[in-house]
Structures are given as structure tokens and as C-alpha cells.
Amino acid sequence: DAKTTQPPSMDCAEGRAANLPCNHSTISGNEYVYWYRQIHSQGPQYIIHGLKNNETNEMASLIITEDRKSSTLILPHATLRDTAVYYCIVRLPLTDSWGKLQFGAGTQVVVTP
Amino acid sequence: DGGITQSPKYLFRKEGQNVTLSCEQNLNHDAMYWYRQDPGQGLRLIYYSQIVNDFQKGDIAEGYSVSREKKESFPLTVTSAQKNPTAFYLCASRSAGLRDGNTIYFGEGSWLTVV
Numbered sequence: 001d002a003k004t005t006q007p008p009s010m011d012c013a014e015g016r017a018a019n020l021p022c023n024h025s026t027i028s029g030n031e032y033v034y035w036y037r038q039i040h041s042q043g044p045q046y047i048i049h050g051l052k053n054n055e056t057n058e059m060a061s062l063i064i065t066e067d068r069k070s071s072t073l074i075l076p077h078a079t080l081r082d083t084a085v086y087y088c089i090v091r092l093p094l095t096d097s098w099g100k101l102q103f104g105a106g107t108q109v110v111v112t113p
Numbered sequence: 114d115g116g117i118t119q120s121p122k123y124l125f126r127k128e129g130q131n132v133t134l135s136c137e138q139n140l141n142h143d144a145m146y147w148y149r150q151d152p153g154q155g156l157r158l159i160y161y162s163q164i165v166n167d168f169q170k171g172d173i174a175e176g177y178s179v180s181r182e183k184k185e186s187f188p189l190t191v192t193s194a195q196k197n198p199t200a201f202y203l204c205a206s207r208s209a210g211l212r213d214g215n216t217i218y219f220g221e222g223s224w225l226t227v228v
Contacts, residue, residue, distance in 0.1 A: 042221055043117075043222045044203070045219070046217070046218055049216060093215035
């Protein structure tokens, strides 16, 4: 799996957009970018994933650069409930590599009133 | 709603006792996983199952046992042989569709405390 680098923490004002960066300069052509978050004392929650194109769902948008070496998760209107640790993961689908899942340190996002 | 249900959420166990954590999914996923997470740490794989009646040890299987008699269910037993069982346990299942990116989904977790 490609190594990912995320800032350790960031603050965001409630109602504003939160832009979470992730560097994955060693990503291979078939690896997907996945984003999860973990709220304290809860299981990790899947947010979104993508390969090349930008993706959007009801939770967030994922912007992947053209060279695929970095991506940004966008929470369009952050709420207090979005306070969590956010993890960027790069891995191949169609394998059982999820068994060796490594979340890394992630980014601690704190949304303030 | 579709999802993964773990129970109980909180469990206390006396030393020397076995305890079983339940994991049920209605996502029709073949693959299921058990992870352990210690405070401030990442996930460590205990056991995983690719299909009914089959399961494989993960990185820290010692002191744990599982069964997979039904597609929907993957219970984890923490035995008295597990030296340090106090932890947060996570069950997960994986979709099989490329369109879904083979995404893994997690339950809400079970806190086990040995007293």
C-alpha cells in the first residue's frame, strides 16, 4: 500500500467547509483512495473513495489531483458532530489487503462553535 | 437499515472467564473481520473469514477464537488465555463489488474490560 501523509490536526469553524489534505506520492495506478473517520469510542465510518475522478456523496467530496499524488476531502458544512479523526488510506481493491488495514495517525479535526 | 451490529457495547469480565462478542451483518458480505484497538493505537487484525465455514488467523490471534457458521454472523470469543484482553473490539465486513471499491465497513465496537 502507498504511504499517506496527513496533518496531525486542524480546527474548523462550524458551518464552514473543512478541507483535509492527504499526500500519497507513491500511489500506483490501480490503487484507490479511501477516507474514513473515527469518532471517539465508535467504530470507523466509511466516508468516500475514488480512483481518478472527483467524487461526491451525501457526506463529503473527494478531490484527487491529476497526477493522483494527493487528494483533499471536503466537508462542505462542518458540524460539531464532524469532530473526529480522519484517515486517508490508499490500497488496491479486489484483494484481501483489508486484512492488513493500517489507519495511520490520521488528522484530528475539531469543529468549534 | 443495512449494517453491522455488535453486542454488547460494554462488557466486564472477571479474570479467567471466557466471553463472546457478537457480530451480525445484513449487508450480504462474504468477508468479515475482527480487529482490536487499544487507546491511541491503530487497528490490529485478530481473525478474518472470507466465506462461511472458513476463517484465518490474523496478527494477534492467540487467546481468541471465532466461528463462521452463517454468512451473517462472526462471533469472537476472548478466552482466558488472552493475557491482556481489555480493549476496544471492532467487527467489520467487506463488500465484494469493484463499483463499491471493495470497501470495508465497521460496526460500532465493543468495549471489553477485565476486572
